[in-house]
Amino acid sequence: MSRLQAEHLYKVFGRRPEDAAARLEAGADRDELRAEGTTAAVIDASIEVDEGQIFVVMGLSGSGKSTLLRMLNGLLEPTAGTVRFDGQDLTSLSDKELRKVRSEKISMVFQHFALFPHRSVLENAAYGLEVQGVPRAERERRATEALELTGLKGWEKSWPDELSGGMQQRVGLARALATNADLLLMDESFSALDPLIRRDVQDQLLELQKTLKKTIVFITHDLNEAMRLGDKIAVMRDGRIVQIGSAEDILVTPANDYVASFTQDVDRTRVLTAGAIMAEVGTVLGSTTPDGKKLGTGAEFRAAAPATVGVDTPLVELFTPCSTSTVPVAVTDANGDLVGAVAAERLLAVLGEPADQDATPGVPAQAAAADGTAARLDKKPAEDGPVDDKPEDKVIAGA
Numbered sequence: 505m506s507r508l509q510a511e512h513l514y515k516v517f518g519r520r521p522e523d524a525a526a527r528l529e530a531g532a533d534r535d536e537l538r539a540e541g542t543t544a545a546v547i548d549a550s551i552e553v554d555e556g557q558i559f560v561v562m563g564l565s566g567s568g569k570s571t572l573l574r575m576l577n578g579l580l581e582p583t584a585g586t587v588r589f590d591g592q593d594l595t596s597l598s599d600k601e602l603r604k605v606r607s608e609k610i611s612m613v614f615q616h617f618a619l620f621p622h623r624s625v626l627e628n629a630a631y632g633l634e635v636q637g638v639p640r641a642e643r644e645r646r647a648t649e650a651l652e653l654t655g656l657k658g659w660e661k662s663w664p665d666e667l668s669g670g671m672q673q674r675v676g677l678a679r680a681l682a683t684n685a686d687l688l689l690m691d692e693s694f695s696a697l698d699p700l701i702r703r704d705v706q707d708q709l710l711e712l713q714k715t716l717k718k719t720i721v722f723i724t725h726d727l728n729e730a731m732r733l734g735d736k737i738a739v740m741r742d743g744r745i746v747q748i749g750s751a752e753d754i755l756v757t758p759a760n761d762y763v764a765s766f767t768q769d770v771d772r773t774r775v776l777t778a779g780a781i782m783a784e785v786g787t788v789l790g791s792t793t794p795d796g797k798k799l800g801t802g803a804e805f806r807a808a809a810p811a812t813v814g815v816d817t818p819l820v821e822l823f824t825p826c827s828t829s830t831v832p833v834a835v836t837d838a839n840g841d842l843v844g845a846v847a848a849e850r851l852l853a854v855l856g857e858p859a860d861q862d863a864t865p866g867v868p869a870q871a872a873a874a875d876g877t878a879a880r881l882d883k884k885p886a887e888d889g890p891v892d893d894k895p896e897d898k899v900i901a902g903a
């Protein structure tokens with residue numbers, strides 16, 4: 505069930521924003537407005553976030569992510585468009601009503617989570633409840649629970665500066681969880697952390713999410729983070745959402761060259777699963793193996809297949825079976841029923857998928873994407889780009 509919906513949101517900063525939004529709607533271009541000193545930060549953005557979902561908004565610095573997020577909780581008023589949370593149109597609420605929704609149902613976790621240095625970890629975690637006017641005993645009980653959930657049991661009486669960066673960020677998460685808000689808005693919440701600590705906090709969030717099932721909008725400029733956390737990912741560019749889909753959708757069918765070049769460094773073998781690339785069982789049935797076995801039925805195919813894997817099995821685990829047999833790997837669903845087949849050619853084709861259809865077959869995407877868009881991405885300041893843990897790919901991209 506969808507809990508949060510934004511429809512045709514626009515945010516324009518500068519003179520006569522409504523006029524500018526109307527012009528954008530009529531097809532005017534962002535650069536045209538910029539030349540007049542007006543910034544179109546978000547243009548015609550529509551999203552739908554389901555209950556219990558982690559919805560990631562990803563894009564380079566300046567693409568409009570934070571502006572979009574601030575409109576979702578009413579901190580910024582949209583120039584045009586609507587935001588609905590639990591069916592309630594936030595754009596129509598009075599300031600007072602909005603503040604109430606914000607303090608009771610929505611929590612924000614920022615990148616640089618400001619902890620009060622002279623308050624204990626417990627008092628920091630209880631801060632959101634204090635603002636809501638929750639009595640001390642109850643807020644301490646709830647903050648204690650939230651700290652336990654985020655793995656900080658035993659640190660309640662410590663001071664913030666006794667905690668590592670990752671632990672401090674978890675206090676921030678605990679503060680958001682303690683309020684019982686159903687909607688968490690997280691703006692680059694993990695971006696300031698070292699890579700290892702960051703992975704740790706990501707795991708923590710995924711683990712918590714299994715039981716808490718919050719509705720989360722998570723902003724990041726890091727594609728790998730987006731792929732790890734996102735049930736759904738929206739890719740933003742220059743104020744517009746250019747694609748919304750699962751990590752697999754974005755990798756397998758990028759909406760355009762920009763998205764394709766953005767995703768070129770992702771390790772597909774770990775993100776993509778057998779279920780995302782499998783062919784129908786029917787494509788195998790009726791064939792005969794080189795040693796003369798007829799694959800007439802699903803059972804015969806399963807018996808001849810080099811391996812049977814689940815739909816969620818990452819591709820990295822398919823290489824070995826695919827290399828040992830000409831019969832495709834069998835894929836089964838959660839009930840163990842046969843639902844598909846992955847042949848070696850398909851596996852290789854997906855991993856070497858060219859970014860544009862005219863590119864030479866077999867040439868990896870990163871080489872094929874070395875056009876204007878790729879060059880543009882390369883020019884971004886290093887700290888704003890997706891974390892690049894495979895510098896050798898950059899060399900290929902620039903070649």
Ligand SMILES: Nc1ncnc2c1ncn2[C@@H]1O[C@H](COP(=O)(O)OP(=O)(O)O)[C@@H](O)[C@H]1O
Nearest residue numbers: 517543545563564565566567568569570571572
């Ligand atoms: N209050 C503001 N006034 C004017 N321009 C703004 C304001 N806030 C953001 N912008 C501009 O809007 C664009 C999008 O910014 P932002 O939403 O912060 O992007 P991101 O979070 O993706 O880095 C940028 O060009 C930024 O300079």
Ligand SMILES: [Mg+2]
Nearest residue numbers: 569570571692
């Ligand atoms: Mg931002």
